[in-house]
Amino acid sequence: xxxxxxxxxxxxxxxxxxxxxxxxxxxxxxxxxxxxxxxxxxxxxxxxxxxxxxxxxxxxxxxxxxxxxxxxxxxxxxxxxxxxxxxxxxxxxxxxxxxxxxxxxxxxxxxxxxxxxxxxxxxxxxxxxxxxxxxxxxxxxxxxxxxxxxxxx
Amino acid sequence: xxxxxxxxxxxxxxxxxxxxxxxxxxxxxxxxxxxxxxxxxxxxxxxxxxxxxxxxxxxxxxxxxxxxxxxxxxxxxxxxxxxxxxxxxxxxxxxxxxxxxxxxxxxxxxxxxxxxxxxxxxxxxxxxxxxxxxxxxxxxxxxxxxxxxxxxx
Numbered sequence: 690x691x692x693x694x695x696x697x698x699x700x701x702x703x704x705x706x707x708x709x710x711x712x713x714x715x716x717x718x719x720x721x722x723x724x725x726x727x728x729x730x731x732x733x734x735x736x737x738x739x740x741x742x743x744x745x746x747x748x749x750x751x752x753x754x755x756x757x758x759x760x761x762x763x764x765x766x767x768x769x770x771x772x773x774x775x776x777x778x779x780x781x782x783x784x785x786x787x788x789x790x791x792x793x794x795x796x797x798x799x800x801x802x803x804x805x806x807x808x809x810x811x812x813x814x815x816x817x818x819x820x821x822x823x824x825x826x827x828x829x830x831x832x833x834x835x836x837x838x839x840x841x842x
Numbered sequence: 843x844x845x846x847x848x849x850x851x852x853x854x855x856x857x858x859x860x861x862x863x864x865x866x867x868x869x870x871x872x873x874x875x876x877x878x879x880x881x882x883x884x885x886x887x888x889x890x891x892x893x894x895x896x897x898x899x900x901x902x903x904x905x906x907x908x909x910x911x912x913x914x915x916x917x918x919x920x921x922x923x924x925x926x927x928x929x930x931x932x933x934x935x936x937x938x939x940x941x942x943x944x945x946x947x948x949x950x951x952x953x954x955x956x957x958x959x960x961x962x963x964x965x966x967x968x969x970x971x972x973x974x975x976x977x978x979x980x981x982x983x984x985x986x987x988x989x990x991x992x993x994x995x
Binding site: 837 | 844852855856857858859861862863864865866867877881884885887888890891892893894895896897898899900901904905906912922923926927929930933935936937938939940941942943944945946947950952953980982983984985986987988989990991992
């Protein structure tokens with residue numbers, strides 16, 4: 690497993706970077722100081738963790754609602770043999786942000802974040818016309834209880 | 843309302859920020875504003891809740907969390923708030939939402955459960971069922987990730 694190859698410092702860096710970075714002029718220097726290492730050493734290690742693909746990106750995530758976007762969760766039942774092709778067609782919509790194959794009658798699950806409800810309806814309408822998709826359900830959120838994508842590494 | 847400049851800022855900071863000493867100055871240069879102005883805006887977004895988090899997005903599989911399951915429960919409306927609050931306390935859960943039910947899909951409470959093994963996820967789901975007192979539950983492991991991107995603003 691990759692995890693075994695992570696050093697203690699790597700884990701400290703990953704745990705720290707899953708929290709907010711300092712929103713100030715020299716953010717890396719500040720984090721490096723917290724971790725008791727030099728900024729250059731910190732940046733080198735972060736670069737390594739990125740190259741390994743463990744860190745996908747360091748970026749801002751927004752509350753889509755407050756940013757004027759609308760989001761929803763959608764599931765379709767695709768014939769298992771065609772799932773990969775259908776997923777590709779779904780992914781072609783830039784508004785699709787996450788998409789997973791799951792073990793259920795509804796096997797392709799994806800989220801859409803779009804500029805308007807109308808745009809979401811339009812995407813779903815188009816997918817309904819796809820002859821390989823028999824059933825499609827839309828499951829918009831009514832209430833958010835938790836969103837905290839940080840893991841103790 | 844978001845101004846044209848806000849939209850540009852949001853678009854820029856939702857992409858990977860650079861591993862250089864003063865990453866915000868670089869971005870500010872691209873936007874033709876000062877570093878202080880940019881940081882002022884970003885801190886403003888944070889205060890208003892528009893900016894959820896400015897942090898590393900990890901590839902959980904590569905960080906050792908290879909199993910993830912979307913667990914869904916059918917919970918009567920009057921009990922959803924209590925159940926949702928209970929689920930929030932589970933460290934294995936990254937997201938928890940109440941969602942609209944769909945025709946033929948009676949589940950309305952959703953939790954993303956992460957673990958180092960499938961067994962860990964199953965164990966967490968079982969504990970959740972016991973604690974919330976509802977066991978009409980489905981556990982949908984993901985077998986493939988087709989897409990995972992940030993929202994494009």
